[in-house]
Amino acid sequence: MKPPERVYFFGTCLIDMLYPKAGLAGMQLLRQAGIKVIYPKDQTCCGQPAFNSGYRDEALSVARSLIKCFPQNIPVVVPSGSCAGMIKQHWAELFADQVDAEAAAEIASRTYELTQFLVDVLDLKLKDLGKPVKIAVHTSCSARREMGVAEHIESLLGQLDAVELVQQERKAECCGFGGTFAIKQADISGAMVQDKTTSLRATGAERVISQDCGCLMNIGGAFDKQAQDKGKGPVTQHIAEFLWERTHASN
Amino acid sequence: MNELNQKTARDNILARLRNNRMTQSASPAPYLPSYGWSQAEKIQRLSERMQAVRGEVHRMPRTDWVGWLNQELPKRKLHNILLGETANAELFRAQADAALTLHRYDRVIEDWKQDLFKQVDVGITDTLGGIAESGSLILWPTPQEPRLLSLVPPVHIALLEADKIVDNFAQAMHQQHWSEHMPTNALLISGPSKTADIEQTLAYGIHGPKQLIVLILE
Amino acid sequence: MHQTEAFHQRIDKALHNEQARTSFRSTMSGLMQKRAAQFPDNDELQALRDQARAIRAHALTRQPELLEQLEQKLTANGIRVHWAETAQQANEIIYQILHAADAKTLVKGKSMVSEETELNHYLEQRNIEVLESDLGEFIIQLAHEPPSHIVAPAIHKNVKQVAELFHQFFPELGYTENIDELTLLARQILRDKFANADAGISGVNFAVAETGTLCLVENEGNGRLSTTAPRLHIAITGIEKVVAKLSDIPPLLNILTKSATGQPITTYFNMISRPRQPDEKDGPQAVHLVLLDNQRSSIRMDEELLDTLRCIRCGACINHCPVYVQVGGHAYGTVYPGPIGCVLEPQRLGLEKTGILTSACTMCGACAEVCPVRIPLPKLINRLRAESVNAARSEAHINGKGSLRKLTESQAWAIWRLLYASPRNYRLFRWFATRLRGLTPTRLGAWTRYRSSIKPAPRSLQELAQQEGFDHE
Numbered sequence: 001m002k003p004p005e006r007v008y009f010f011g012t013c014l015i016d017m018l019y020p021k022a023g024l025a026g027m028q029l030l031r032q033a034g035i036k037v038i039y040p041k042d043q044t045c046c047g048q049p050a051f052n053s054g055y056r057d058e059a060l061s062v063a064r065s066l067i068k069c070f071p072q073n074i075p076v077v078v079p080s081g082s083c084a085g086m087i088k089q090h091w092a093e094l095f096a097d098q099v100d101a102e103a104a105a106e107i108a109s110r111t112y113e114l115t116q117f118l119v120d121v122l123d124l125k126l127k128d129l130g131k132p133v134k135i136a137v138h139t140s141c142s143a144r145r146e147m148g149v150a151e152h153i154e155s156l157l158g159q160l161d162a163v164e165l166v167q168q169e170r171k172a173e174c175c176g177f178g179g180t181f182a183i184k185q186a187d188i189s190g191a192m193v194q195d196k197t198t199s200l201r202a203t204g205a206e207r208v209i210s211q212d213c214g215c216l217m218n219i220g221g222a223f224d225k226q227a228q229d230k231g232k233g234p235v236t237q238h239i240a241e242f243l244w245e246r247t248h249a250s251n
Numbered sequence: 252m253n254e255l256n257q258k259t260a261r262d263n264i265l266a267r268l269r270n271n272r273m274t275q276s277a278s279p280a281p282y283l284p285s286y287g288w289s290q291a292e293k294i295q296r297l298s299e300r301m302q303a304v305r306g307e308v309h310r311m312p313r314t315d316w317v318g319w320l321n322q323e324l325p326k327r328k329l330h331n332i333l334l335g336e337t338a339n340a341e342l343f344r345a346q347a348d349a350a351l352t353l354h355r356y357d358r359v360i361e362d363w364k365q366d367l368f369k370q371v372d373v374g375i376t377d378t379l380g381g382i383a384e385s386g387s388l389i390l391w392p393t394p395q396e397p398r399l400l401s402l403v404p405p406v407h408i409a410l411l412e413a414d415k416i417v418d419n420f421a422q423a424m425h426q427q428h429w430s431e432h433m434p435t436n437a438l439l440i441s442g443p444s445k446t447a448d449i450e451q452t453l454a455y456g457i458h459g460p461k462q463l464i465v466l467i468l469e
Numbered sequence: 470m471h472q473t474e475a476f477h478q479r480i481d482k483a484l485h486n487e488q489a490r491t492s493f494r495s496t497m498s499g500l501m502q503k504r505a506a507q508f509p510d511n512d513e514l515q516a517l518r519d520q521a522r523a524i525r526a527h528a529l530t531r532q533p534e535l536l537e538q539l540e541q542k543l544t545a546n547g548i549r550v551h552w553a554e555t556a557q558q559a560n561e562i563i564y565q566i567l568h569a570a571d572a573k574t575l576v577k578g579k580s581m582v583s584e585e586t587e588l589n590h591y592l593e594q595r596n597i598e599v600l601e602s603d604l605g606e607f608i609i610q611l612a613h614e615p616p617s618h619i620v621a622p623a624i625h626k627n628v629k630q631v632a633e634l635f636h637q638f639f640p641e642l643g644y645t646e647n648i649d650e651l652t653l654l655a656r657q658i659l660r661d662k663f664a665n666a667d668a669g670i671s672g673v674n675f676a677v678a679e680t681g682t683l684c685l686v687e688n689e690g691n692g693r694l695s696t697t698a699p700r701l702h703i704a705i706t707g708i709e710k711v712v713a714k715l716s717d718i719p720p721l722l723n724i725l726t727k728s729a730t731g732q733p734i735t736t737y738f739n740m741i742s743r744p745r746q747p748d749e750k751d752g753p754q755a756v757h758l759v760l761l762d763n764q765r766s767s768i769r770m771d772e773e774l775l776d777t778l779r780c781i782r783c784g785a786c787i788n789h790c791p792v793y794v795q796v797g798g799h800a801y802g803t804v805y806p807g808p809i810g811c812v813l814e815p816q817r818l819g820l821e822k823t824g825i826l827t828s829a830c831t832m833c834g835a836c837a838e839v840c841p842v843r844i845p846l847p848k849l850i851n852r853l854r855a856e857s858v859n860a861a862r863s864e865a866h867i868n869g870k871g872s873l874r875k876l877t878e879s880q881a882w883a884i885w886r887l888l889y890a891s892p893r894n895y896r897l898f899r900w901f902a903t904r905l906r907g908l909t910p911t912r913l914g915a916w917t918r919y920r921s922s923i924k925p926a927p928r929s930l931q932e933l934a935q936q937e938g939f940d941h942e
Contacts, residue, residue: 009939011930013889017899018923020930027939039934041941042892052832054854054873055882056862061890093848141833170498174791178831185828186915187477191484191795192831193919221920252553252561260762261552264708267766268533274772276530279523282720300733360751361700368664385723385734397750398697402690421719430715433680435746436697439738444690446652447730448605448623449631451496454652457604458659459690459737 003122006036008069008076010111012083012213013045015238019213022238026079026114029244033122037077040069048086051094053180060094067103075121076111079240081143081211084113089146113143114240115152115211128160130246136166136205136234138196138219140212141174153211153239160246168199177218193222200234207235209242283425286384286418293383293416294467300386304442305455306463313468316410320375321348329372333404335396339377356397367403374404374460380415381467382423387441388465389423391434398436407460409440413469473873476802476825483800489617489625493797496624500788503731504839521724522843524717525779529769535678535711536760542681546743548756556586559761563588563670563703564595566757570701572597572667576659578685578692579603580672581619581782582705582761584804585817588670599670600662602691604655611638617798619805620729620784625797659691669695669753673706674781675721676758679714683758685739686725688732693739702744702753708760709769709778721781724841729783764817767866773852774865777812779842784809786836786846792829801826808836808846815853821869824857899929 007030011023027037047063050056070076078084088108095104118124137153144150150172157163176182176192196219200208210216216236223233252260288296298308311319324332325348332347333354334340347353354371376396379389388409392398401407417423420439424430429437444459455461470478483489508514528535540550551566553559559582567575575592577583577599589599589610601610605623609616611634616622623631632646635654642654671692675684683704685692696702712721726732745752769775787793787807798806803814803823811826827850836846855862858879860871888898906925913922928936935941 009934011934016930017902017925020926020928020933023930024933024937027934028937031939037939039931039939039941041931041935044889044892044895050882050885052851052854053878053882054827054851054856054858055879056855056859058882058886058890061886065890065892141831141835145834145838172835174831174833174835176791176831178833181828181831183915185480185792186918187480187484188792188795188829189831190919192791195795217923218920221916221923224921225917225919252558252565256558257552257562260554260558263554264552264760264762264766265533265536267762268536268708268769271770271772273530273769273775276526277523279520279527279717282520282716304736356750358750360698364664364698368660387734387738394746394748394750397752398693399751402693402697419719420722421716424716424719430680433682433715433740433742435741435743435749435752437682437740437742438693439734440736441734441738442736444688445736446604446689448603448608448621449626449648449651450492450628451499451621451624452628452648454649457652457656457689457691458602458663458694 004035004074006038006074008074009037009039010043010066010069010076010078010083011039012078012080014213014217015079018217019238022213022241023079025238025244026077026240028248029118029240030077032248033124043069046083046086047094048083049179051086051090056094060098063091063094063104064100067100067107070107073110075117076107077114077117078111079114079211079238080213081113081140081147081149082214084111085142085146087111113147113149113211115156116147116149119152119155124156126156126159126243126247128162128246130160130162132162132164133207134164134166134205135207135209136168136200136203138175138200138208138210138215140210140215143211144172153209156239156243157209163246166203166205168203170195170199175215175218177214179214182218193218197222197226197233201230205234207237207242209237209239211239213238283421284419285422288383288418290413290416293418294413296383297381297386297416298467301442301465303386304445306386306442306465308465308467310467310469313412316466316468317343317346319466320408321346324348324373325350329406331370331372333367333371333374333400335376335400337377337395339410340375343375356400360397360399367399371404373406373408374400375408376401376410378409378411378415379427380417380423381411382420382439383416384419385441387420387439390438390440392436392438401438401440402459405456405460406462406464408464408466411465411467413467472822472825479800479802480796483796488627489797490795492625492627493794496621497788497794500731504728504785504788507727507731507733517720517724518841518843520720521781521841522779524712524721525781525842528712528717529709529775529778531713532708532711532769535713536708538678539676539681539711542678543758546681548681548744548758551757551759553759553761556761556763559586559705559759560588560591562759563705564592564597566701566703567592567597567668570668570755572701574598574600574662574666575668575670576600576602576662576666576695576699577606578669578671578687578695579606579622580670580705581804582672582707583670584616585763586705586761588705600659600666602659602662602695603689604652607655607659608634615799615804617806618784618787619782625799663694663698666699668701668703669699670703670705671696673704673710673758674725675718676706676711677715677718678711680742682715682740682742684718685741686722686735687739688736690737693737696739696741697752700754702755703757703759705759705761707765708762709765725781725783728785728839728841768816771863771865774816774849776844777816777849779844780809780813781842783841785839785841789835789839791831791833791835801829808850809844812846812849812853815857816867819868820853820857821872824853824869824873827853827857899931903927903929
């Protein structure tokens with residue numbers, strides 16, 4: 001596919017309010033690559049939280065309002081594996097037999113997770129301007145299994161000369177976030193993030209990078225909570241923010 | 252449950268199953284992989300697989316197995332040998348070492364079950380063939396070679412003719428037309444009895460034979 | 470006690486059992502590695518999964534005809550076929566067969582369907598001695614515990630616990646913590662039982678309609694002994710186990726053993742088509758098959774949920790589940806644990822009893838990725854979540870639809886919709902949330918039990934984007 005001139009950016013509700021810098025960095029990376037980025041101001045959420053909790057009518061109302069934000073036939077770039085996965089894999093089911101099923105499918109067909117877009121569409125070349133750093137990657141389950149883009153984040157990081165990537169034990173295992181799972185099954189979720197943070201600490205990585213802020217909120221929150229007993233853990237950071245920090249010229 | 256209720260249960264179940272009009276799912280494609288292995292490769296593969304699960308494999312000319320057993324059985328202190336009534340069993344009976352006590356599986360099990368469970372060291376059987384891919388023996392027990400012969404004795408010795416080894420299970424079924432004449436019992440045996448039920452640690456000889464010795468006859 | 474509360478109690482207990490958690494972690498890691506090693510070529514694996522899926526899906530669409538064909542073939546072969554709609558009926562049928570044959574002692578091969586019907590308990594109440602002969606099942610029978618895994622039932626116990634258990638019941642055999650020795654002790658104990666049992670009971674892995682053949686997959690030889698040494702053999706299975714043709718068996722067997730325990734094949738593959746014939750010298754004189762429905766025909770009525778029935782009980786979804794590995798099988802409180810349990814049990818037992826299991830899933834998808842018959846487990850769990858909070862959304866034949874709907878929760882989602890389905894409301898909400906971020910509580914219920922609190926950023930992405938000169942249309 002030839003790189004488009006313009007794209008929509010769907011920042012996601014989590015990033016909009018909690019991790020805006022990650023979203024902004026994603027937009028800046030795209031702009032630096034020569035693409036005009038449009039951030040529709042009416043965007044809210046893809047509907048995933050309610051969909052995964054069984055509240056499909058509520059999910060549908062919300063997803064429906066999002067559809068209206070991307071009218072032009074240009075790619076929709078999403079800095080989150082799980083939100084991109086919701087649109088690409090689950091909207092068909094959510095919108096089944098609805099009047100706007102076709103519109104939903106049309107948007108899904110031009111939706112990309114950010115690292116997928118940077119690698120597959122832009123074939124982005126990166127030049128590392130940062131100091132040496134040791135990092136570990138946590139690929140979200142949705143990026144890995146719903147979007148099939150587990151390798152993309154690592155191929156981007158692999159271009160950065162001063163970045164050393166270390167591997168944690170049981171890398172492909174879920175961190176225990178799972179949206180409302182973290183609340184409904186709090187103790188299981190707590191046990192899971194405990195194991196995940198233990199394996200990440202053991203690598204000696206200074207930072208943990210992911211494509212999904214849900215996982216980072218879980219893992220980073222657990223590192224913070226454990227700080228008193230186990231010391232400060234690695235810094236958690238979204239891939240967009242990390243790439244922008246390492247590559248933009250004014251740094 | 253009486254017969255009538257059972258009939259009702261049957262009718263109810265079938266009625267529920269017929270009640271929904273399901274989208275028909277296409278017939279699966281035929282599954283008949285062929286690896287084109289030579290006989291040497293098949294022997295090699297079967298032996299490796301068998302040995303990986305502690306099966307013992309010995310290759311020998313087809314004339315040598317009686318002699319091999321006459322030498323090995325006393326050496327291994329295996330004296331009570333159970334045989335069926337096949338041509339191979341008769342051949343062995345005719346030439347067996349005098350130190351061996353031979354038992355004949357010629358009665359119904361009820362007449363000697365306790366003896367079978369307690370007094371036999373080794374059962375010797377033929378095989379219908381072997382499967383290279385999985386390292387398996389094919390056995391179709393017969394009146395001449397009953398089912399428990401390969402199961403109850405602590406050691407099972409199986410005679411396998413080298414030219415009866417096929418690539419895989421599907422091929423065996425296809426070539427031997429299994430679906431047209433399934434026997435009372437058909438078996439694949441791939442090693443001695445084993446379990447991993449305690450701490451997922453492999454242990455051999457839980458219920459079936461503790462040792463499986465395969466003699467590949469060439 | 471409400472199912473949610475009971476479930477949380479079991480989880481709490483499970484998470485505090487360090488010994489069992491260590492067992493689950495090491496066992497599941499081992500099983501995952503062994504499975505992966507069996508599939509070095511991903512293309513071949515995917516083709517085999519397609520094949521297995523097609524065979525099972527095809528068998529399900531033709532299920533009524535295939536069951537009739539199976540019955541007809543088995544009957545012609547001399548095997549008696551019985552039909553049971555419920556667990557209770559299945560148990561009654563089995564008891565009547567045993568009673569009529571004057572069978573007082575029986576040995577059992579492993580059968581998850583008999584766990585569904587709680588057969589052992591039923592028969593023991595009627596003075597029939599039932600002995601589980603699979604080593605794992607034998608161990609948990611001594612301990613009076615249910616299986617914690619469908620393939621490795623005693624995996625929650627370590628060798629020391631097994632040693633103590635054996636010593637408690639068989640003090641004359643001496644104490645050992647050596648696994649090989651314990652295995653031989655079990656052999657010794659069970660040999661006599663095999664030699665003397667009146668009847669054997671087994672499950673069935675596949676039932677072939679074309680030839681009237683019951684297939685059993687096992688490593689120990691207890692399955693063969695249970696189905697060969699006693700004079701009577703009763704097999705029990707779910708109606709979904711029927712497949713059309715004998716040629717369907719090799720690919721299913723291939724993917725089953727590799728997916729389950731990472732073995733290229735099990736030690737024994739046992740195919741039974743007849744009772745003992747007049748000229749044969751051993752084998753049971755009578756063989757019976759009990760076909761159990763127990764909600765399966767209802768599950769099949771829903772075009773999406775019927776995928777549940779493709780399952781061949783390999784347990785790969787359980788082995789790869791990050792929730793199961795933390796809590797183990799007993800926490801689920803059902804016969805089938807893990808992802809397949811979260812899907813099957815609420816349909817079998819009703820959402821009002823076990824619907825809470827659908828919450829024990831992060832939707833990570835590790836299960837669906839390895840399922841040999843491509844059951845979309847997370848999708849089905851998600852669907853059941855929807856059924857459990859909505860009484861009237863579908864015509865699926867599941868009990869307890871809507872039974873997990875709670876007012877607080879449904880109101881929370883209604884408010885969420887109010888805020889997120891309207892850009893104007895959302896902007897207003899966001900403005901307050903970012904401006905009043907200083908008021909965010911430091912404790913956010915269950916979340917902050919294990920993590921620090923969450924605080925909105927001072928400015929939203931929308932504001933930053935505008936600031937940085939990005940277009941909004």
